[in-house]
Amino acid sequence: MLRHFRLAWLGLVPFLVFITAFELLPLGGLVLSAFSDGGGPSVVNFVRAARPAIVTAFANSTGLSLATALLGTAVGLVIAYLVQTSRSRRWRNVVTALSTVTASFGGAPLAFAFIIALGSTGMITMLLGLVGIDLYPGFRIYSVTGLIVAYLYFQIPLAVLLLLPSVQGLKREWREAATSLGADGRAYWLRVGLPLLRPSIASCFCLLFANAFGAYATAWTLTGSSVELVTVQIAALIRGEVQLDPALADAIAVLSMLVMAAAIWLQRLFARRQGMASR
Amino acid sequence: MTGESSLSGKSGALLRIVTMGLFLAFMVLPVVATALFSVSVRWDRTIFPEGVTLDWWAKVLSERGFQRSVTNSLSFSIATALASLALVAPTAFWVHTRLPRAKPLLEVLTILPFGFPAVVLALGLIRLYSPLPLPVVNTPFMLVSSYVVITLPFMYRAVMNSLEALDTTALSNAARSLGANDWQIFRRVILPNIRGGMLSGSLLVFSAAFSEFALANALVGTRLKTLPIYLVEFTRFDARQASALALISFTAVWLVSMALLSSPARRTSTPGLSAPV
Numbered sequence: 001m002l003r004h005f006r007l008a009w010l011g012l013v014p015f016l017v018f019i020t021a022f023e024l025l026p027l028g029g030l031v032l033s034a035f036s037d038g039g040g041p042s043v044v045n046f047v048r049a050a051r052p053a054i055v056t057a058f059a060n061s062t063g064l065s066l067a068t069a070l071l072g073t074a075v076g077l078v079i080a081y082l083v084q085t086s087r088s089r090r091w092r093n094v095v096t097a098l099s100t101v102t103a104s105f106g107g108a109p110l111a112f113a114f115i116i117a118l119g120s121t122g123m124i125t126m127l128l129g130l131v132g133i134d135l136y137p138g139f140r141i142y143s144v145t146g147l148i149v150a151y152l153y154f155q156i157p158l159a160v161l162l163l164l165p166s167v168q169g170l171k172r173e174w175r176e177a178a179t180s181l182g183a184d185g186r187a188y189w190l191r192v193g194l195p196l197l198r199p200s201i202a203s204c205f206c207l208l209f210a211n212a213f214g215a216y217a218t219a220w221t222l223t224g225s226s227v228e229l230v231t232v233q234i235a236a237l238i239r240g241e242v243q244l245d246p247a248l249a250d251a252i253a254v255l256s257m258l259v260m261a262a263a264i265w266l267q268r269l270f271a272r273r274q275g276m277a278s279r
Numbered sequence: 280m281t282g283e284s285s286l287s288g289k290s291g292a293l294l295r296i297v298t299m300g301l302f303l304a305f306m307v308l309p310v311v312a313t314a315l316f317s318v319s320v321r322w323d324r325t326i327f328p329e330g331v332t333l334d335w336w337a338k339v340l341s342e343r344g345f346q347r348s349v350t351n352s353l354s355f356s357i358a359t360a361l362a363s364l365a366l367v368a369p370t371a372f373w374v375h376t377r378l379p380r381a382k383p384l385l386e387v388l389t390i391l392p393f394g395f396p397a398v399v400l401a402l403g404l405i406r407l408y409s410p411l412p413l414p415v416v417n418t419p420f421m422l423v424s425s426y427v428v429i430t431l432p433f434m435y436r437a438v439m440n441s442l443e444a445l446d447t448t449a450l451s452n453a454a455r456s457l458g459a460n461d462w463q464i465f466r467r468v469i470l471p472n473i474r475g476g477m478l479s480g481s482l483l484v485f486s487a488a489f490s491e492f493a494l495a496n497a498l499v500g501t502r503l504k505t506l507p508i509y510l511v512e513f514t515r516f517d518a519r520q521a522s523a524l525a526l527i528s529f530t531a532v533w534l535v536s537m538a539l540l541s542s543p544a545r546r547t548s549t550p551g552l553s554a555p556v
Contacts, residue, residue, distance in 0.1 A: 015366060023388070025403075027395065075302070108514065108525070117313070124308060238402055257394065263394075
């Protein structure tokens with residue numbers, strides 16, 4: 001029996017070797033190096049990381065992720081609700097297809113599309129100017145606000161895809177039960193619908209947060225290094241543009257992993273609860 | 280829909296249409312603007328483009344650098360999808376049928392890539408492997424391996440979902456009673472039945488690898504340019520050619536997404552998050 005058990009684990013060896021070589025060792029190495037000062041264990045690298053540029057980067061990344069996760073989830077919920085309550089099936093298909101495609105648009109092409117659309121001489125900028133709305137100079141696409149708009153382009157469809165199944169899972173009978181007890185549409189959503197959706201909404205929010213926090217290509221193409229973000233800083237440290245201080249880069253990397261891993265851990269927690277609620 | 284008091288009246292219907300219209304406009308206009316820009320003679324001084332031309336497209340397509348970058352991107356993405364299939368499909372089958380107790384471990388290992396930015400993996404790989412005497416860091420092998428890691432959540436979920444939808448015990452027992460060994464069972468019985476999951480997993484992996492920027496830039500960017508790296512370079516000095524390149528990238532992602540939507544296993548695939556954001 002014991003021999004059989006050990007043999008079964010042998011089947012996992014190729015996968016575990018690969019994961020160790022290309023995921024666990026590289027990341028573990030960063031953690032070890034971040035927590036040592038060359039001699040022994042130490043948190044000195046994290047103390048050194050508390051400098052203005054890095055604190056700003058974490059504040060910007062967190063703010064950008066919170067804003068786009070919040071707005072993305074809210075708009076995604078509204079769209080999912082509209083799709084669910086619309087009478088035509090075609091809407092559902094159109095929105096699902098559009099969301100599937102656009103949730104995967106990102107990075108350099110997306111950033112560039114937003115420069116073309118919302119740059120100072122962009123198409124939408126000029127169209128809005130025609131009807132008397134001047135975006136510039138109040139708004140700039142090469143700013144944190146611009147990044148929020150660009151990130152929403154992939155955050156909203158992702159939220160629609162994540163929330164649509166749960167919104168569609170709300171049973172008709174619950175609605176009828178609420179109506180028979182005298183609830184109008186608003187009361188139903190506030191007292192029954194939204195509370196039932198709470199785990200899905202929370203897990204969607206966490207996933208969107210992590211998605212935005214780890215993003216790099218969109219921000220790099222759009223704002224270069226003019227907006228300090230955690231991922232932009234780490235990439236700059238890799239290129240050795242800022243300074244050659246590997247241990248400091250490792251500390252920043254470990255902090256960014258902590259933030260994202262926490263978001264994903266919470267997301268899993270809420271997703272499990274969502275699974276229980278729909279049973 | 281019964282008694283939707285807030286959105287049933289005339290104003291409700293209007294609100295519904297306006298909201299949907301704004302959403303669709305936001306999702307469609309940036310792409311349309313890019314498409315129009317790529318065929319415009321000049322379009323930064325006037326409301327409408329000053330004439331239509333295919334010059335920028337001709338220029339982009341005839342460039343050697345472009346052809347090389349597309350070839351690089353295609354080879355890296357196909358290699359990633361194949362390597363991921365070869366690594367994940369047998370492992371998932373083994374865990375599902377022989378070692379269910381290892382499932383929680385695999386769940387954690389394969390979801391882990393959602394828990395760190397791609398640039399952090401790039402940093403970790405460089406710090407770990409660049410001190411080696413062999414030049415392995417700046418190779419396609421390292422890039423494809425890192426792509427397999429960051430796309431693990433897609434492939435593992437897609438394959439495992441289709442495995443879990445099968446009665447693998449009954450299938451295996453039936454095949455074994457006919458004299459098949461483990462490898463034959465996997466190859467001849469299980470594989471054909473999880474083709475849908477493998478296909479949708481591969482499409483997600485391909486799409487993510489095709490548009491990935493951070494790892495490519497950090498690991499091989501200076502020597503082997505992929506399409507996203509080539510595009511970023513153009514955004515800095517030639518907006519018209521860059522818009523044609525952006526449209527090519529959008530089209531590639533769109534084609535893969537459409538294939539994904541029409542694939543039989545679309546219900547089992549993880550939505551989204553394949554964005555190279």
